[in-house]
Amino acid sequence: MSSAFFVQYDLPAMAAATFAAVSCALLGNFLLLRRLSLMGDAISHAVLPGIVVAFLIAGSRATLPVVAGAAVAGVLASVAVEFLCKLGRVDPGAGMGVAFSVLFALGVVLLEQTAASHIDLDADCVLYGQLEDIAWLGPTGLGDLLSWEALRGMPREVVTLGTVTLLVAGFVALFFKELRITSFDSALATTLGIHAGVMHYVLMVLVSIAVVASFEAVGSIQVIAMLVCPPATARLLTDRLSMQVWLSVICGAVSAIGGYLLAAFLPGWVLGAGAASMDAAGTMTVTSGVLVAGAVVLSPRHGLISRWVRRLQTGVHIEREDLLAMLYRLEEVDRLSAGEGPVDLRRGQIVEALRSDRRGVWLTIRMAVRASLRAGEVERRGDRVGLTAAGRRRAQGIVRTHRLWEHYLVHELGLRPDHVHRTATTLEHVTTPEMEDRLSRASRDVETDPHDRPIPERPAE
Numbered sequence: 001m002s003s004a005f006f007v008q009y010d011l012p013a014m015a016a017a018t019f020a021a022v023s024c025a026l027l028g029n030f031l032l033l034r035r036l037s038l039m040g041d042a043i044s045h046a047v048l049p050g051i052v053v054a055f056l057i058a059g060s061r062a063t064l065p066v067v068a069g070a071a072v073a074g075v076l077a078s079v080a081v082e083f084l085c086k087l088g089r090v091d092p093g094a095g096m097g098v099a100f101s102v103l104f105a106l107g108v109v110l111l112e113q114t115a116a117s118h119i120d121l122d123a124d125c126v127l128y129g130q131l132e133d134i135a136w137l138g139p140t141g142l143g144d145l146l147s148w149e150a151l152r153g154m155p156r157e158v159v160t161l162g163t164v165t166l167l168v169a170g171f172v173a174l175f176f177k178e179l180r181i182t183s184f185d186s187a188l189a190t191t192l193g194i195h196a197g198v199m200h201y202v203l204m205v206l207v208s209i210a211v212v213a214s215f216e217a218v219g220s221i222q223v224i225a226m227l228v229c230p231p232a233t234a235r236l237l238t239d240r241l242s243m244q245v246w247l248s249v250i251c252g253a254v255s256a257i258g259g260y261l262l263a264a265f266l267p268g269w270v271l272g273a274g275a276a277s278m279d280a281a282g283t284m285t286v287t288s289g290v291l292v293a294g295a296v297v298l299s300p301r302h303g304l305i306s307r308w309v310r311r312l313q314t315g316v317h318i319e320r321e322d323l324l325a326m327l328y329r330l331e332e333v334d335r336l337s338a339g340e341g342p343v344d345l346r347r348g349q350i351v352e353a354l355r356s357d358r359r360g361v362w363l364t365i366r367m368a369v370r371a372s373l374r375a376g377e378v379e380r381r382g383d384r385v386g387l388t389a390a391g392r393r394r395a396q397g398i399v400r401t402h403r404l405w406e407h408y409l410v411h412e413l414g415l416r417p418d419h420v421h422r423t424a425t426t427l428e429h430v431t432t433p434e435m436e437d438r439l440s441r442a443s444r445d446v447e448t449d450p451h452d453r454p455i456p457e458r459p460a461e
Contacts (some may be wrong), residue, residue, distance in 0.1 A: 012155050013131045014260050017222075017284060019161035020214035021252035023168045024226035027207050029245050030230040033183035038093060039081070040227030042100030043204065043218050044211045046077035048107025051212060056110075063160055067209055073210025075201060077103055086150035131260070131280045133218055134158070157217045164213040168206055172245065175199070180241055222281040226252055229288035236295035236302050251291050259284030312364065318429050319368030321398050324377060325428075327387045332453075393459040400456040402428040403449035404439040410450040412442065417450035 024040075031037050050073025051066055058065035077099050084095035134155050172179065178199055181189040186196035207227070214223045234247035263283040297304050369385070372378045379389030387395060405424035409415045416424075431439075440458070448454055 003366060004202055010260070010264065010324035012158050013134045013280065015430070016134055016155070016157045016217040016255050017256035017260055018253050018282065019158070019438045020218045020223065020254040021226045021230065021284070022211075022249050023165040023210040024214065024223055025230035025248040025401045026168050026172050026225040026245065027203065027210055028185050028231040029178050029234070029241070029248050030203060031207070032235060033228065033241075035092075036096075037228050039078070039204070039233075039256050040207060040211075041224045041292075042081065042096040043074045043077055044223050044227070045107075047073045047111055047208050047212050048104055049073055049173050050076075050107075050208075051215070052107055052110040063156075063213075067212055070212035071205045071208045073103065074204050074211070078201065080205040080426040111453070126273075130219075134217065136359050141440075160213050161217060164210055168210060171202075171206060176242075179203070215335035217279045218284070222285050225285040225288050226255070229292050230255065232293045233288075233291045236299040251288070255288035255291060259287035262287065312367075314370055315364040316367045319365050320372050320375075320377070321370055321394075321429055322425075323365075323372055324387065324391055324395035325398045325402065327378065328392065328399050331392075332399075333389065394454045396459045398428055400458065401431050401439070402437070402445055403438055403453060403455045405431070406449045406451070407443045407455070408439055420450065 004009040028037070028040060031040050047070040050069035052069075053073075054065040054069030055068075060149065069380055080103075081092070081095045082098040084090040084098060085092050088095070090098070134157050157251070176188070178194050181192065181194060182187060182196040182199045182252075186200075189196045189199075209221075224415050228253035230248040231244070233251045234244040237247055260280050260283070263278040263280040263373050266283075295303065300305075301308055341343075369378075372391065373385070376388055377394060378385045379388050402424045405427045406417075406420045409423060443455070446455065
């Protein structure tokens, strides 16, 4: 591919797609926080009658009347949704579904009328866009990009989408605090003197403008995806709104550029030279979906892998404490029966005992035994394991907490003694030092639990 071809055809298409993705992603963050992500879908459909009416009135594809018609239609869609939700007592999701389906159908009906047939307005263009038709014939290479002649010939779609992106970015930067407060708590925003309703409708107007500006270039399919996918990906990756906004911009740009490159070059790489390229808007949407799927799996806090690791770590922690408590109780029984020295068990016996008591996962129990050995809480004695001094102190604290809970549940809450063991076994793993102090004060003069087993003293630090 020559440098001139890249500059004249690929670069403007990627620029238009990137501007569309960034502007939609910026606004999509605040729709996501307001639980109105479907509103972006609704507006992207609802603006169609506004576009058609603007064409019928103006008789041309001039940007200003089209944007004005789309903005009015977007506001009407938002008002219709609120009307259905507040006065009609309709669920918000159902209200958005009714509004966008009816308005979109109205737009399709108007679009197919003979009065609009003489206007160059194609339904396929609205749905799929015409990225591949954007051309910048002025520059012949990278060195000519900033020349006056080249800039004068910049494609109208790139200029329009670039202007909209600057408008959206400026609005978000100037009113970030107001958008943040109204998105999280509109009632608080009102008490602080911020007009939550005004911010809401301004946001809807900007969404409408971004949507209609993107229709001709990338189509409604990618617009809907970019309003939802990059913000959703960013939300999975961070809990800070400012970082989420930046990450959504990056994800939108990566989806646009990566999707376009895949559409242009993947068929040739797979099928060989001469293979037809894929639809760019479709591959951009698929790329954004892949990013969401990747975030669902790999997110450091909310991802499937990290959640599985945390559950595994929690399971290992619980099984370690259960292991120590079990060995302590066996030693306790042996002491009461005049046995000699600490009790040792084979590792297989420990695993089977914990599995029968807690129905624990075999892998988790094995990891718990190894972790206790590494921490010096239990020690090997041939093919057996037993408590060390440090492990015995920790086990004493666990058993003490367990029996304090049993006493509390029976004497304070009135539960039967044979119904408290499993509950106390769960609570002992989440008891903080402050909670243990309160349990100790509630059982100050008590020496045994409801099963007449001695409550151990607090272990020395």
